[in-house]
Amino acid sequence: MSAFAPPKSKKARDTGASSNGNQKDYFKGIGNIQYKPDAGADEVMVFKHYNATEVISGRTMAEWLRFSVCFWHTFRGVGSDPFGFPTIKRPWDDGSDSMENAKRRLRAAFEFFSKLGIKYWTFHDRDISPEGETLEETNRNLDEITDLALELMEQTGVKLLWNTCNLFANPRYMNGAMTNPDAHVVAYAAAQIKKGLEIGKKMNAENFVFWGGREGYFTILNTDIRSELQNMANILKMVVEYKEKIGFKGQLLIEPKPKEPARHQYDYDAMTVIAFLRTYALQEHFKINVEPNHTTLAGHPYEHDVVMASVCGMLGSIDSNTGSPDLGWDTDQFPMDVKNCTMVMKTVLEQGGLAPGGLNFDAKVRRESTHLNDMFIAHIGAMDSFARGLRSAVKIKEEGILANMVQQRYASFESGLGAKIAKGVSSLEECEDYVKQNGEPELVSGHQEKYESVLNHYV
Ligand code: XUL
Numbered sequence: 096m097s098a099f100a101p102p103k104s105k106k107a108r109d110t111g112a113s114s115n116g117n118q119k120d121y122f123k124g125i126g127n128i129q130y131k132p133d134a135g136a137d138e139v140m141v142f143k144h145y146n147a148t149e150v151i152s153g154r155t156m157a158e159w160l161r162f163s164v165c166f167w168h169t170f171r172g173v174g175s176d177p178f179g180f181p182t183i184k185r186p187w188d189d190g191s192d193s194m195e196n197a198k199r200r201l202r203a204a205f206e207f208f209s210k211l212g213i214k215y216w217t218f219h220d221r222d223i224s225p226e227g228e229t230l231e232e233t234n235r236n237l238d239e240i241t242d243l244a245l246e247l248m249e250q251t252g253v254k255l256l257w258n259t260c261n262l263f264a265n266p267r268y269m270n271g272a273m274t275n276p277d278a279h280v281v282a283y284a285a286a287q288i289k290k291g292l293e294i295g296k297k298m299n300a301e302n303f304v305f306w307g308g309r310e311g312y313f314t315i316l317n318t319d320i321r322s323e324l325q326n327m328a329n330i331l332k333m334v335v336e337y338k339e340k341i342g343f344k345g346q347l348l349i350e351p352k353p354k355e356p357a358r359h360q361y362d363y364d365a366m367t368v369i370a371f372l373r374t375y376a377l378q379e380h381f382k383i384n385v386e387p388n389h390t391t392l393a394g395h396p397y398e399h400d401v402v403m404a405s406v407c408g409m410l411g412s413i414d415s416n417t418g419s420p421d422l423g424w425d426t427d428q429f430p431m432d433v434k435n436c437t438m439v440m441k442t443v444l445e446q447g448g449l450a451p452g453g454l455n456f457d458a459k460v461r462r463e464s465t466h467l468n469d470m471f472i473a474h475i476g477a478m479d480s481f482a483r484g485l486r487s488a489v490k491i492k493e494e495g496i497l498a499n500m501v502q503q504r505y506a507s508f509e510s511g512l513g514a515k516i517a518k519g520v521s522s523l524e525e526c527e528d529y530v531k532q533n534g535e536p537e538l539v540s541g542h543q544e545k546y547e548s549v550l551n552h553y554v
Pocket residue numbers: 096219259304305306308350352386414425457
């Protein structure tokens with residue numbers, strides 16, 4: 096994510112000048128996106144697979160998929176990369192840090208959500224509202240902007256999937272936020288999180304996310320890892336206490352990522368986060384927000400963390416995006432690969448849904464995709480890919496062929512010694528006796544290609 100402009104020293108107050116009064120038509124000529132299953136290949140401003148109200152496997156598609164637009168990429172992304180300047184200029188955005196501009200962005204965003212028919216959004220505190228000179232001023236800005244956001248949410252029926260704190264862009268966080276070696280910075284992060292939780296409560300956020308982009312190290316030589324991990328756990332304990340104190344009901348989520356911007360990030364992948372939570376007795380209070388592009392950055396297959404978190408009962412939400420597996424960094428592309436989406440939805444179905452989590456498009460249009468329509472096309476394409484993934488996953492589940500194949504593969508644990516091992520009531524001596532009586536096990540094929548062919552039948 097590189098959509099964050101460096102903080103400006105200029106005062107960020109509303110000048111009160113123009114256009115935050117009336118709703119504007121920022122996307123002229125684009126109406127509400129329709130479901131048109133028979134649309135031709137070149138019709139890309141319609142849904143061909145996502146039919147929000149269609150009931151499938153007991154729920155509407157909207158309820159299964161719980162799509163969300165992220166504010167930071169879609170309304171703060173300007174197309175800059177480490178080698179190039181911005182390429183994307185939105186007609187409502189004058190590029191300033193003014194409150195006026197922040198309000199225009201919000202109005203454009205809610206028009207976009209409504210036309211797309213998406214029911215959730217997500218934001219970082221600093222995407223929607225400029226930092227002031229002091230924490231108090233920053234918080235006042237945030238209060239004013241979230242008042243408008245609440246109004247727009249009420250008008251449109253769009254809800255907040257989650258909010259989060261940007262604890263990585265400001266220079267004060269260059270050595271970490273909750274894991275900074277300076278207690279003053281840790282306190283600043285805690286104060287920012289306190290406000291974030293209050294905003295979450297005010298806006299009825301269904302979740303609250305922690306992503307620790309600078310919680311990690313660049314060199315072990317200057318890092319007291321034990322102390323950093325303990326401090327992070329202690330701040331998260333304060334979060335649990337404060338959340339209960341103010342009666343904020345959202346699910347707390349941690350989003351793993353192995354590296355970038357830090358060289359090593361403590362929240363490396365789903366299993367590392369789960370181990371951290373269990374080590375510090377926090378597992379009851381948090382779940383995981385898996386982002387598949389982070390999973391592949393950790394060297395795992397696309398669906399790995401979704402599956403691992405789900406198996407541990409810890410899959411809370413998904414930042415549904417993808418990378419380019421041939422590149423080694425976080426490109427945050429829109430998820431367009433139907434097989435990947437099928438694998439994710441297969442797990443989501445198996446665990447009975449994602450609520451209160453959802454599929455948040457933490458994805459940005461390419462630097463070269465500069466047209467306003469590209470914002471729609473990207474989201475529609477990704478929503479359709481997930482709709483196809485859902486339809487395929489439902490068929491896979493209903494026909495039960497893959498599940499039967501897997502069950503057969505493990506059938507030896509259903510009776511005899513296998514059942515005792517599975518229940519945890521056998522012993523090493525008993526296993527030794529069994530082998531003495533039964534000799535060498537047969538080689539049983541794993542049939543990988545058969546499983547892959549069966550999956551292909553559905554995708
Ligand atoms: C960064 C990333 C973040 C989190 C929220 O890679 O994914 O946008 O989702 O801070």
